[in-house]
Amino acid sequence: MAIRNNTWGNLDWLTILIYIILVISGWFNIYSAVYNDEFSSIFDLSQRYGKQMIWIGLSAVLAFFILLVDSKFFVTFSYVLYVLFALLLILVLFVGKEVNGAKSWLMLGSLAIQPAEFAKLGTSLAIAKLISSYSFSFNNFRKVLALALLILIPVVLIVLQNDTGSALVYIVFIIPLFREGMSGLILFFVFYAALLFILTLVVSPLAIIVTVVVLALFADLIIRKRWGDLLKIIVLIGFWSLVVWGYSEFFTEKSIDAYYVLVRSSVLASIVLMFVSLIKRIPQAPLIVSMFLLSLAFIFTVDYAFNEILESHHRARINNLIGVESDPLGAGYNVNQSKIAIGSGGLTGKGFLQGTQTKYDFVPEQSTDFIFCTVGEEWGFIGTSAVVIFFIVLIIRLIILAERQRSAYSRIFGYCVASIIFFHFAVNIGMTIGLAPVIGIPLPFFSYGGSSLWFFTILLFVFLKLDSSRFEQLH
Amino acid sequence: MDSYSKRKNIIILIFLLVGIVFIVRLFLLQVLDTTYKKTATNNVLREVVDYPSRGLIYDRKGRLMVYNQAAYDLLATPREIGRFDTTLLCSILNIEKARIERSLTKAKKYSKYKPSIIVKQISPERYALLQEKMYKFPGFYVQPRTLRKYNYDNSAHVLGYVGEVSPSMMEDDSYYKQGDYIGSTGIESTYEKYLRGVKGKSYYLVDVHNRVKGSYDRGNMDVSPVKGSDLITTIDAELQQYGEKLLQNKIASIVAIEPESGEILSLVSAPGYKPSDMVGRERVENYPRLVGDSLLPLFNRAVRALYPPGSTFKMMNALIALQEEVITPRTRFMCNHGYHVGSFSMGCHHDREFQLDASIAQSCNAYYAYTFRRILESSKFADVKEGYEKWREHVLSFGLSETIAPEIPDELPGLIPTSDYYQHRVFPYSRWRALPIISLSIGQGEIQTTPLQMANYAAALANKGYYYTPHLVKDILGTDETIVDVEKHQTMIDSIYFEEVFDGMEHVFSFDHQGTARASRVPGIRICGKTGTAENPHGEDHSTFIAFAPRENPKIAVAVYVEYGKWGSTFAAPIATLLIEKYLNDSIQGSRQYIEKNMMEANLLFPDEPNYFKIE
Known part of the structure; x- marks a missing residue:
């Protein structure tokens, strides 16, 4: 048993290696992003890069201590830690410092801590504890309600701080929940609705409707496994298109565009299909068609509500959120400059310290939320794709580690860690390249800031500690 | 093993998919689309025109008739203008407060980020006074120009005069930019092409606030101005x-x-x-006085x-x-x-x-x-x-x-x-x-x-x-x-x-x-x-x-x-x-x-x- 209890021997050094690579490259990119000729040493403590070095050193100390803690501590004190962090969230509402409109920072002397970050740790521990308890079932309403409250309480507290971006991270907990048996439909609907919502506003409605039509048809074909019907459906839509176009061309005054022809013919074709399916008693058909019609209704509602009901400043804010470049100097400025920075890097980048976009402050927040721009501008496609690959490898590695746990508690917590890192990674990089809304959340291990770095270090190393103790009986 | 362990595959698939989408998007953005490079360059490059000195004009016996005198334009970038003492500026330049205020309003209307001329053609004497106090006027800077000066104050109809370029001239010849000088009449106009020389350009890197951060590419792209050709006229001054x-x-x-x-x-x-x-x-x-004169001096x-x-x-x-x-x-x-x-x-x-x-x-x-x-x-x-x-x-x-x-x-x-x-x-x-x-x-x-x-x-x-x-x-x-x-x-x-x-x-x-x-x-x-x-x-x-x-x-x-x-x-x-x-x-x-x-x-x-x- 001596080997099995050896923390160091059981540690997953691959994860630690990737962690170190990400943290060190983050440090160098911060150096480049805020580089200052007067203080050219990367160790200069008056500059952000010097400070980041201290945060990195402190992170190593933190990681070391976490590995010394008995893993049973986390299991036993899951709820206590959750409550503690929740109390911090309440505290920050009263004594917090306001930064960029969000009252989310606690000042401990010169140290700035963002409790919202650490609340994710508490929530992850509490979720793991709750779901891994023997009596938990997704069919038990009271347990599910408790689970929902566990997640919603910090969300509400964080929204009260006016830090919507950090609150949105909690959506990602549906991934561990899905893994533990929550209905896949919920995951599907959440993704589908979010996708449709964003796409409707970002892309033209026409493109989405075409996508939805194609999706519906493929769903139909896959479920019925009758590929021969593909031709029939194309003919059917083509026929209705002709009818709709011919009608408007010859019987009405106004000529109509392709968008409406396609919408109307698709709707008509769907109705025909539904009838045919009902008559032929194909069970899935009504579901698919009603799903399709619901999607269309949803798209129109979003489109209409957005353009007709909302005031223009609301529209601008949402457009800003989803990164539509309606006004490159106004709401869309950040995303536009960020894309210019990354795009100008080319294949191999401009070289270390050679970026002009980030160095001359065209990109806002270039050492924190938009640190990826520096990577893109100075290291090019080679650098950015390497960073993406490192993150994906890290996240998948964490899933593999989670799956090898004997205890459900460790597994669930591992999924939480992987999901939180994934969400930050996906949204942060997504926003810099115009694929995700501009939500001010940092890139794990990369972005400047002690609070964020410590949180991700603790998150990762608590899991690595649990993983190293995977042969012990935790319950 | 629990019954939902196969769901890990779906989750891994989602993560992989996002990674692949990002890499494809980055490839499009960085490798295939080259427009961003140009935009980034435009963002940081500020082109500063170096004006050449205009060609001199001599009479038939080699006597200098027309030469150049330094004058200075005061420019300002509205966004960078800090608090400054308008009265002091006016007293240094000997102009009315209203004129400066009018120019500043106009400049703001034109662009908050680009420099506009606030006061034109400040004499070298006043410039010397201004230079000492320049630090008191943040956002302002001075650009040297040249003005014509005459040894023989005659031959007006022969020599013609130099004026600011008009919008229609700028349309006809892309060489000219707003605020440039051009020979309007006489041989100043006929020989404009030779007298004007070639404008030089210096490129500077600027940050988002349009502050100069250094020369671009170590000045390799800079072009020195070429002095205008001198003329020998047939006139006996x-x-x-x-x-x-x-x-x-x-x-x-x-x-x-x-x-x-x-x-x-x-x-x-x-x-x-x-x-x-x-x-x-x-x-x-x-x-206006000359135009209005009934004896038609022009x-x-x-x-x-x-x-x-x-x-x-x-x-x-x-x-x-x-x-x-x-x-x-x-x-x-x-x-x-x-x-x-x-x-x-x-x-x-x-x-x-x-x-x-x-x-x-x-x-x-x-x-x-x-x-x-x-x-x-x-x-x-x-x-x-x-x-x-x-x-x-x-x-x-x-x-x-x-x-x-x-x-x-x-x-x-x-x-x-x-x-x-x-x-x-x-x-x-x-x-x-x-x-x-x-x-x-x-x-x-x-x-x-x-x-x-x-x-x-x-x-x-x-x-x-x-x-x-x-x-x-x-x-x-x-x-x-x-x-x-x-x-x-x-x-x-x-x-x-x-x-x-x-x-x-x-x-x-x-x-x-x-x-x-x-x-x-x-x-x-x-x-x-x-x-x-x-x-x-x-x-x-x-x-x-x-x-x-x-x-x-x-x-x-x-x-x-x-x-x-x-x-x-x-x-x-x-x-x-x-x-x-x-x-x-x-x-x-x-x-x-x-x-x-x-x-x-x-x-x-x-x-x-x-x-x-x-x-x-």
């Missing part, structure tokens, strides 16, 4: 100044040409203005005023008649107080017979009426109309009825009517006869010429039958290029016919021959000249004179017009001879200094001021 002095308080013009080259020695239009009136901030005040009379040539045209008719062999120098015509045919009469002052020589010296009208009829009615021609057309051909060969100086774009061609003109106006129902157009014989009637053309005519006489393209610039230093091809233009008169005409022109100054301009005789210089009176339907006739000298080897040909001067001998002849004497001898001999004094002081414009010349 001293002679020009002398001419302008002689024409004070008169509406008049002088053109002097060197016959053997076509070089314009002097070109004066009075009243004129000082070139320095049109420089920098002074122009703002002076230009109007270049030397090349744009149209007058009938008057009696100075008589040599033309004499030469044509000699060339067509309808008279000889010894042909005699009777003047009986004029020329009388039936009820028609053209007045004259004499009661004697004239040969060619005396007809010029004493300017007999009757002689030329006979001569003109002889040309037009010559049996060589089928009819009078054909005779007129031949006559016109001869006249045109002296460069009349066309523009002759390509460097002077606003020159007018004048008019020698075509035969069609008379066909319609004079002979619509009757056959052609010489009598109705007989006033052409003495240079009156429908014909119109400019002072420049008459000086050129004098040069053609001096050369015995040819002239060179009149021009203002001898050389563009540093290039082999020229704007004008100086060509030899042959007239249709053979050189053998000129000596007898010259005899008459020399006797114009002779007491013995009772020459019309004998009072303007210059002892020691053989001048050939001719007085003229240009009919003026609006008032007193204009006094004109053409001349060249010395007769044996002509160095200068002159035409002088003095409006409302009545006789050629009263103003035009003394002024022309003074100019010739000055040019050839460099000084005026004692016996003629009273003439010089009278001419300079004569006032034909302002009845309320001293020396007003009352014409009886």
Whole structure:
């Protein structure tokens, strides 16, 4: 048993290696992003890069201590830690410092801590504890309600701080929940609705409707496994298109565009299909068609509500959120400059310290939320794709580690860690390249800031500690 | 194992999918789409124009006429302007507060991020004061420019002026940008391409606040400005100044040409203005005043005023008649107080017979009426109309009825009517006869010429039958290029016919021959000249004179017009001879200094001021 209890021997050094690579490259990119000729040493403590070095050193100390803690501590004190962090969230509402409109920072002397970050740790521990308890079932309403409250309480507290971006991270907990048996439909609907919502506003409605039509048809074909019907459906839509176009061309005054022809013919074709399916008693058909019609209704509602009901400043804010470049100097400025920075890097980048976009402050927040721009501008496609690959490898590695746990508690917590890192990674990089809304959340291990770095270090190393103790009986 | 462990595959798939989407997107953004590179460069590059110094202008003897003086524009970028003491700025620059405020409002409206000119053309003295206090005006900076400065404050109509480029010019030529200077008139405009040089460019890296962070690419892309080419003009700056002095308080013009080259020695239009009136901030005040002046100081009379040539045209008719062999120098015509045919009469002052020589010296009208009829009615021609057309051909060969100086774009061609003109106006129902157009014989009637053309005519006489393209610039230093091809233009008169005409022109100054301009005789210089009176339907006739000298080897040909001067001998002849004497001898001999004094002081414009010349 001596080997099995050896923390160091059981540690997953691959994860630690990737962690170190990400943290060190983050440090160098911060150096480049805020580089200052007067203080050219990367160790200069008056500059952000010097400070980041201290945060990195402190992170190593933190990681070391976490590995010394008995893993049973986390299991036993899951709820206590959750409550503690929740109390911090309440505290920050009263004594917090306001930064960029969000009252989310606690000042401990010169140290700035963002409790919202650490609340994710508490929530992850509490979720793991709750779901891994023997009596938990997704069919038990009271347990599910408790689970929902566990997640919603910090969300509400964080929204009260006016830090919507950090609150949105909690959506990602549906991934561990899905893994533990929550209905896949919920995951599907959440993704589908979010996708449709964003796409409707970002892309033209026409493109989405075409996508939805194609999706519906493929769903139909896959479920019925009758590929021969593909031709029939194309003919059917083509026929209705002709009818709709011919009608408007010859019987009405106004000529109509392709968008409406396609919408109307698709709707008509769907109705025909539904009838045919009902008559032929194909069970899935009504579901698919009603799903399709619901999607269309949803798209129109979003489109209409957005353009007709909302005031223009609301529209601008949402457009800003989803990164539509309606006004490159106004709401869309950040995303536009960020894309210019990354795009100008080319294949191999401009070289270390050679970026002009980030160095001359065209990109806002270039050492924190938009640190990826520096990577893109100075290291090019080679650098950015390497960073993406490192993150994906890290996240998948964490899933593999989670799956090898004997205890459900460790597994669930591992999924939480992987999901939180994934969400930050996906949204942060997504926003810099115009694929995700501009939500001010940092890139794990990369972005400047002690609070964020410590949180991700603790998150990762608590899991690595649990993983190293995977042969012990935790319950 | 729990029953949902297969779901890990779906989750891993989602993560992988996001990773792949990101990598594809990054590939599109960074590798395939190249537009971002350009945008990033545009973001950080600030192009600063380095203005070259404009070419200098020298006179024919190498005397510097026009050079450059440093001036400074004060610019500001509205976004960067911090708190500053407006009163202090105004007192340093000596301008009103309202003006600065107006400029700042305008600048803000133009762009918050780009610099605009707030105060133009600050003098070096004020700039020195400003420079010490510059740190008190954040967001402001100074750009050096050059302004024209004049050693001889004359030749305004020749030199022209430099002004700010207009929007339409910027459209025509992309070289010019807002706020650039461009030659607007005169040789500043004609030789703009050479004088302006080539603008240089420096590239600087700027940050998002438009603050300069350093030079771009170590200055490798920077282009140094190329200084404009210097010009040597044909003008004699001293002679020009002398001419302008002689024409004070008169509406008049002088053109002097060197016959053997076509070089314009002097070109004066009075009243004129000082070139320095049109420089920098002074122009703002002076230009409207000059435009509004009823004496039209901006109007270049030397090349744009149209007058009938008057009696100075008589040599033309004499030469044509000699060339067509309808008279000889010894042909005699009777003047009986004029020329009388039936009820028609053209007045004259004499009661004697004239040969060619005396007809010029004493300017007999009757002689030329006979001569003109002889040309037009010559049996060589089928009819009078054909005779007129031949006559016109001869006249045109002296460069009349066309523009002759390509460097002077606003020159007018004048008019020698075509035969069609008379066909319609004079002979619509009757056959052609010489009598109705007989006033052409003495240079009156429908014909119109400019002072420049008459000086050129004098040069053609001096050369015995040819002239060179009149021009203002001898050389563009540093290039082999020229704007004008100086060509030899042959007239249709053979050189053998000129000596007898010259005899008459020399006797114009002779007491013995009772020459019309004998009072303007210059002892020691053989001048050939001719007085003229240009009919003026609006008032007193204009006094004109053409001349060249010395007769044996002509160095200068002159035409002088003095409006409302009545006789050629009263103003035009003394002024022309003074100019010739000055040019050839460099000084005026004692016996003629009273003439010089009278001419300079004569006032034909302002009845309320001293020396007003009352014409009886």
